[in-house]
Amino acid sequence: MKNTVFLDTGIIILYQCNHEETLKEIKTKKKNQYNFISSELNYIEFFNHLCREKGKINAQIIMENLRKGDIIDFIHVSENI
Numbered sequence: 784m785k786n787t788v789f790l791d792t793g794i795i796i797l798y799q800c801n802h803e804e805t806l807k808e809i810k811t812k813k814k815n816q817y818n819f820i821s822s823e824l825n826y827i828e829f830f831n832h833l834c835r836e837k838g839k840i841n842a843q844i845i846m847e848n849l850r851k852g853d854i855i856d857f858i859h860v861s862e863n864i
């Protein structure tokens with residue numbers, strides 16, 4: 784998995800909040816052909832965070848858009864993770 788970065792929930796939160804340094808780093812790495820992955824567990828953790836912050840319906844919309852986007856691929860949990 785050359786040029787692959789595993790993102791933890793904290794970084795996903797910063798990305799979603801448009802944190803300037805995080806956005807800049809992700810955009811730079813994306814230009815350099817990096818792939819970003821995270822686990823389904825991080826997806827669930829982020830969803831839980833959003834539910835508390837923005838309510839369930841808003842969280843569902845944000846999560847659907849995140850999954851449809853081309854930035855982060857969420858992978859199933861396995862022994863490799």
